[in-house]
Amino acid sequence: MKKRLLFTLIILSTFACNKPADEVKQEGFDRKLMLTNYYDNLILPAFTTLETSTISMETAIKTLASTPTEGNLLAAQKAWEDTYLVWLKANAYNFGPTGEDGIKKGIAEEIGIFPVSESKIEANISSNKLTFNDFNRDNRGFLAVEYLIFDKAALNKLQVQNRRNYLLAVTENLKGFVTEAKKGWGAYKTDFVNKNGTDAGSSTSQLYNEFVKSYEAMKNFKLGLPLGLRAGQTQAEPTKVEGFYSGKSLKFIEAHFTTIENIYYGRGSADGLGFKEYLETVEGGKNLIASTEAQIAVIKNTLKAIPQATPMAEQIVKSPQGLVNLQTEMQKQTRFFKSDMSSVLGIAITFSSGDGD
Amino acid sequence: MMLFSTLRFWALGWIEDHFINTKCTFKYYGFEWVQILPPHFMYAIHTVMILASVGVLFGFFYRISAILLFLTFTYCQLIDLTYYLNHYYFVAIACLFMIFVPANRAFSLDIRWLKIKPVSHVSVWVINIFKLQIAIVYIFAGLAKINYEWLINALPLKIWLPAADALPFIGWLMKYKITPYVFSWAGMFYDTFIIFFLLNSKTRPFAYFTVIVFHAMTGLLFQIGVFPLVMIGATLLFFSDNFHEKLLNVLGWQEMSVHTNSPLNNNLLKYSLIAFFTFQLLFPWRYLLYTGNMFWTEQGYRFGWRVMLMEKAGTATFYVKDSKTGREGEVSNAEFLNNHQEKQMAMQPDMILQYAHFLKNHFAAKGVFKPSVRAEIFVTLNGKPSKLLIDPNLDLTQIKDSWTDKKWIINR
Structure with a gap:
């Protein structure tokens, strides 16, 4: 058996030596190059633009919270929609730096849950609860911001301080995830490409x-x-x-x-x-x-x-x-x-x- | 006979909890009564399994340990068909054999502490039943590889090997077009003939070297867990008693033992063994009784030592219909099955049927009136375009699993 194995190896190496490479070799595929492309052209740009866009959205929302006018509301809505469209370019990458890690879920579950629970959000607003250290995921994230600023009576409702506090807190919370995601992916290239x-x-x-x-x-x-x-x-x-x-x-x-x-x-x-x-x-x-x-x-x-x-x-x-x-x-x-x-x-x-x- | 020490070692690695947080389990035909127990019981059973394997290893309360090991191990296999692997089946059989062999009669704590009478001889039948079983495993695995896809098309290796081109040491080999063919033929020859080279004392050292190389390769290439270790350990049995005694001497154990050719006198055991091996020799052939391509229908596939023979995958979408309102909805498999279960179920007809019945009961309890369940299942075999496995309009709740030919599998 050993001889047979040696024999096949010899045949194999003869083949390898005598024929032009493209005839004996598979077309082949370099997964490292593919991963590099995914990293450079899809994943990292997605999180980079998501971060930029989220920061502009935060600015618009802060403006709205300090001066709740019709114009500021429209600007915040526009910023939200733009950011959400960018988010949809990043929401598939729930692994690596944006994957599950202990009690932290993948990023789509942390900031992209829908439908949100109106009652949970309203309860938090009434009690002015601005922390997110519980296991609910449907009272926060992009779609909670949407609920707060696209409500038909949003402008009126935002006259209430608690509601503005909550809007700011939700925004801050999701921005935290986005910043962390961008930072994590920014440092992940070598790992990502080498796990080929x-x-x-x-x-x-x-x-x-x-x-x-x-x-x-x-x-x-x-x-x-x-x-x-x-x-x-x-x-x-x-x-x-x-x-x-x-x-x-x-x-x-x-x-x-x-x-x-x-x-x-x-x-x-x-x-x-x-x-x-x-x-x-x-x-x-x-x-x-x-x-x-x-x-x-x-x-x-x-x-x-x-x-x-x-x-x-x-x-x-x-x-x-x-x-x-x-x-x-x-x-x-x-x-x-x-x-x-x-x-x-x-x-x-x-x-x-x-x-x- | 102390050569069993290697065999015993395997038993130590089997602690896994596939069995917690499970909503749906797939049963072996005829073993539907085997139920999963609450988590703490499952942990307890695994603890017993570990203790029993330690008992077997050190020959401490040997027979009880062996029985417990066999029972707990087999129980854990029977809980869920999803995790069927040929080498688990092999281990279960080996555990069964261990109950009946006197492996506690030398180098054991039973002798030291329980004053069991030591023996320096072991009957040759004891070794031979293991050898015979190993021979069955290899030869059937080899015969199964003698088919057109495997030998002429080098499938599925043509699919699997290029995916392994990033491996250390052997990755470079995968770039060559001829590699899958070489591996396919070598694998077939290895499985079919290795046993004969192991039996012959002249070729044995070479053969054993091949065993190590072959299983180390497959271990590197595929996700097959402990299988390579099991086989590398088990084939040690083929070495002569001299070899093992020398080995033991090197390890510092002075006591000698010699094989003798004493016959098996217990008639019950003798006829049981004959019956067992007759079954072993015949059962893998049962696929001949079914129609259609066995790889597609999987009728008679399991328990036949068919290892790594096909690349198969499916996407199964189930629809549950309320027979009063006529409203039909699509099932989210991930709600009931883990990834592994979904993957296995999506290509195996008997599991598909079990799942359909599970869904019927689940949704009936949820208030769907007399639910009917149909499934659209597309399966790809060896990289070919996927085809429907069963009629997508068939109400699966009307079908019961049996040994008879599953006529409802289409495109066979």
């Missing part, structure tokens, strides 16, 4: 798994749940859309989907190495690319067909068909992103040992 395997815990595996999770969360909770398409629901629940108070839900879904698309392509300021390019080099990858991109096109068309002027929550009540179609088409995409892709790329999806033995 495909095992559980490697950067490729973590990025991929969070990408799929983010996609599924979008489909299930931004569409399925408010549409009443989840098992056990007895009716649609339009108030559970993301961005209920601002009425920008559709725009947010579109932005979220664009992020998913960008991660798939490895597309930041320029289109670099991403999962797509990785797929091109593996067994069965080209087929999968074709199916994936055909379905991406279908989803985009379905999105386009949905009227933009009517808020999503209203459409859910009056004419949900376009949204239901979108959910259906997104569902069809799931398998390409989820099992097909992890399978051909050989990426670990769990921490438990082995699916074979």
Whole structure:
């Protein structure tokens, strides 16, 4: 047996020596380059712009809190919407510096929970409770700010000092997370790029798994749940859309989907190495690319067909068909992103040992 | 016979709590009655398992320890089908054997403290049942590799190996197109023939060297836990008594023991063993009784020593319908299953069926009237485009699992 092994090794090395490299070698793929692209062109820019944008939003909110006028309210709303759109470029990266760590959850759970609990927020306002050291996550974050500044009577209500205090505290709290995230990612490049395997815990595996999770969360909770398409629901629940108070839900879904698309392509300021390019080099990858991109096109068309002027929550009540179609088409995409892709790329999806033995 | 010390060592690493915070567990057919216990019981069972394995290792209250070890280990395997692994099955069988062998009769605390009569001889059948079992494992694993995908297409290794190109020492090998083919054929030859090289005293040292190399490689390449150690340890059994005595001498244990060829006199044990091995030899072939591609339907796949044979993954979406209102909703699997469970369930028909029945009961209790459950399941096998595994309009609650051919699996 040893001889046989040696023999095969000899054959192997003869092959390796005698033939031109491209004939004996796989096309190959340098995951380090891919990770570098993800880091330089997608992840770090996302958190950098998120930080800048959050700081401007904070300034606008401080102005509003000190002088609650119509103009200042509109400015704060605008700043919030801009920031939230930037947030949707960063919300898929719930690992590494923005992953779970002890009692701290991933960043999307810390500052991106919706729907928020109006009653919990109102209770905190009445008691002027401005700390966030409990386990609630639905009384804070971006969507709590939205609730406070997009309320139809926001200006009136903000005349109350407690409410302004809470608005400032929530903003401060989420800015803290954003600053920490930016700082963490800023120092994480070497770690991120060097964990270039495909095992559980490697950067490729973590990025991929969070990408799929983010996609599924979008489909299930931004569409399925408010549409009443989840098992056990007895009716649609339009108030559970993301961005209920601002009425920008559709725009947010579109932005979220664009992020998913960008991660798939490895597309930041320029289109670099991403999962797509990785797929091109593996067994069965080209087929999968074709199916994936055909379905991406279908989803985009379905999105386009949905009227933009009517808020999503209203459409859910009056004419949900376009949204239901979108959910259906997104569902069809799931398998390409989820099992097909992890399978051909050989990426670990769990921490438990082995699916074979 | 002290060579079992290596075997005993494995038992020490098996403490894991897959069994806490579980909402849904998948059962082995015929073992649906095995239930998960509350967390503190699970910890207690694992504690017993550890103590029992220590008992076996040091030969202290040996037989009781061996029985407890077998029972606790097997219980933990039976709780959830998700975690089925061939090497756990192998360990369970080895634990079962250990109950019946007199491994406490030399170098044991039973002798030192409990004054059990030591023996310096061990019957050859004791060693042989382990050897036979190991032979079964390897040869079946080798035969299973003799198929078109494995040998001609080098699948799934063609998928798995390039993903391992970042590994130290062997990563560079993965860049070559021929590597998966070499590994596929080498793996097949290794599994099928290694046992014969181990049996022959001349080739044994080489063979054992190969065992170490092979299992070290697979250990590096794949997430397969302790399997390489188990096999590297277990195959030590093939070495002669002389070798082990020398080893023991080196370790400073002076007492000698010699194999003798005393026959197995206990008829009950003898016929049980014959029955057991007949079962072992036949059971892996049961897939021949089913129609369709075994890799796709997984009928007769388990308990057949089919290891690392396919790359398979699925996405399973379940829909629960209220039969009064007609309202249908999509299930979020993550609400009920952990990642590992979801992954395993999404490609294995019997688990899909169990999950559908679990969902029916869950949502019936939540007030959905006579729920029907259907599932859209797309499975990819060895990197091929995914296809539907079952009819997406089929009400799974109307189907019961059995040994009969699962006709409802499509695209077979």
